[in-house]
């Protein structure tokens with residue numbers, strides 16, 4: 001009896017933090033690190049067609065990464081956003097609860113981290129209600145995905161201006177409510193009429209007042225533009241959910257997702273026939289993403305999601321020199337995102353090298369968002 005009680009295997013936190021061990025042990029664990037998300041997903045049955053995701057990833061984990069602590073992998077990629085709060089008492093915990101120190105791992109450091117932590121809980125609950133096998137069943141009845149990138153390229157060719165992804169967005173943490181009388185379907189139809197190539201639909205409820213119902217309603221209303229599910233994706237389950245609501249593309253944010261997750265999620269999207277818009281905000285993220293095979297569409301967000309600062313010069317900076325050259329060689333389509341309000345802004349990012357733009361605030365605030373498009377581009381781009 002004594003032997004049994006005193007038997008102490010490795011503390012689970014130690015087991016889970018060792019990346020190589022995570023891969024071996026995640027069958028036993030329900031709470032796990034971000035870097036083992038791929039394995040978790042495979043085990044819950046996320047494989048597609050004849051090509052399994054596990055074989056897609058075989059050999060793709062760099063030798064360097066094997067044996068590294070999961071935190072080290074994330075740090076080595078410059079990712080500051082932590083996937084979830086550290087559990088257990090803070091390191092300096094020495095007494096009763098009231099004396100716990102704030103921000104010792106249990107308080108989000110910025111808004112993006114707060115959103116991601118909330119998303120983690122939300123997705124856990126949503127998955128319980130709609131397990132993957134029911135989603136897969138639902139996919140049989142959804143209309144096939146539309147060509148998101150193709151629509152942007154042909155709009156660019158048709159108008160000589162960047163193809164427009166117009167965003168259906170009611171509110172944001174940085175700008176508050178953008179429009180009180182918010183009718184997502186009417187706005188989407190106005191965008192389509194005004195010449196948008198694609199639409200972006202915010203689905204986050206808590207921080208952006210969006211919803212998956214909006215996405216579904218827009219799809220079911222007969223809007224033909226391909227739809228981007230604008231969500232904070234942290235797990236592959238969300239991609240399947242977005243597809244089941246009619247999404248043709250998803251956003252993957254490089255400051256949130258390690259390379260391995262991005263690779264894996266791109267693979268899932270390809271299997272589902274969806275596009276991925278991989279979003280970056282600085283040189284380091286751009287370089288990481290340029291090294292990932294299969295990336296066809298990169299978004300440069302002019303807004304820093306940690307501080308809300310907006311600077312459209314970021315788009316120019318990230319497309320200069322060798323990076324721009326590599327992007328052209330790889331024929332990657334670049335989207336300039338956020339903070340675009342005038343024809344001069346559009347000309348500035350086009351000059352920098354983008355062939356598409358993603359615009360929310362300046363359009364959604366107009367009484368006629370369709371006419372807002374003509375004002376933004378300085379001319380009618382609807383035909």
Ligand SMILES: O=P(O)(O)OC[C@@H](O)[C@@H](O)c1c[nH]c2ccccc12
Nearest residue numbers: 301337338339340358359360361362
């Ligand atoms: O409203 P703006 O400044 O035109 O920005 C649109 C879009 O770029 C922005 O909503 C956005 C870009 N990346 C994101 C990631 C999450 C939430 C929102 C975003």
